[in-house]
Amino acid sequence: MNLFTIDNEKCDKDGICAIECPAHIIEMTKEGPVPIKDAQQFCIRCGHCVAVCPKAAFSLEFLSPDQCMPIEKDLVLNANQVAHFLKSRRSVRRYKKKPVPEDIFEKVLAISKIKVLQSS
Ligand code: SF4
Numbered sequence: 001m002n003l004f005t006i007d008n009e010k011c012d013k014d015g016i017c018a019i020e021c022p023a024h025i026i027e028m029t030k031e032g033p034v035p036i037k038d039a040q041q042f043c044i045r046c047g048h049c050v051a052v053c054p055k056a057a058f059s060l061e062f063l064s065p066d067q068c069m070p071i072e073k074d075l076v077l078n079a080n081q082v083a084h085f086l087k088s089r090r091s092v093r094r095y096k097k098k099p100v101p102e103d104i105f106e107k108v109l110a111i112s113k114i115k116v117l118q119s120s
Contacts, residue, residue, distance in 0.1 A: 003035045003039050003040050003060065004060050006059075008057075010055040011055060011058075015033070020049065023044050033049075045062065053065065
């Protein structure tokens with residue numbers, strides 16, 4: 001089985017997937033990206049190749065472009081917001097004996113499903 005598939009009609013051969021792959025297992029050719037020998041063995045299943053493709057041309061067996069959240073530029077944090085978030089973030093918790101509302105639970109579960117897909 002192939003590690004990934006490329007939609008050749010969408011791929012503009014920019015090589016972003018090959019540049020961004022942290023495992024360095026994608027090679028760019030004139031025909032487009034191809035996995036190196038034994039790539040399957042070295043893939044860490046991060047899904048970065050799919051997420052960074054601006055043309056949504058790249059799919060892994062466990063992750064397709066439509067499973068990647070589009071980046072909403074209006075929601076990207078600026079430097080001050082990032083600093084505030086990181087400095088104010090606390091990891092000490094006191095749990096309440098109160099059930100998590102179902103809608104919040106479902107939202108968190110939906111977010112985590114993408115991570116599960118990537119790591120399974
Ligand atoms: S999932 Fe990660 S390691 Fe695997 S090919 Fe894509 S970018 Fe590389």
